[in-house]
Amino acid sequence: MLELDDIIELQTNSQTEKLSFATRYLVQINFTFDLKVRSGDFSGTSHFCVRRDEIESFCKNLLDLYSSLKGSARIEDNDSDGFVEFSIEPNGNLYVNGQVGGTYEEQCMKFKFKTDQTCIPRFVQDFNKLLLNKNGNY
Known part of the structure; x- marks a missing residue:
């Protein structure tokens, strides 16, 4: 196991x-993250586990x-039904939606917010830097 403390943040200008x-x-x-979301007055945090190939x-x-x-x-989170999804309109409006935590848990949060496509390159660049870490072994 390799402990990491990188934070990959989507730059939403909000x-x-x-x-x-x-x-x-x-x-x-397998990477394990704390997925943190703030959407309006609501916020949530949950573990989010994904494989290297899924991030790629x-x-x-x-x-x-x-x-x-x-x-x-x-x-998608491999340990629950949590997910993050990006979808775009031809005018560049980017919608980010998903679910923090699993529906089987005591609390979970669905979210959706709008931003623009200019946040994507840096977000991907930060994930690619993270992928430079070699496999964590037991």
């Missing part, structure tokens, strides 16, 4: 809409979305 993945550790090919695919889909201004990109 104090009321925030999304971040605070990296906790890497075990073999998510980043590729985000860059495709950014360059074509169409489509969506989604990443």
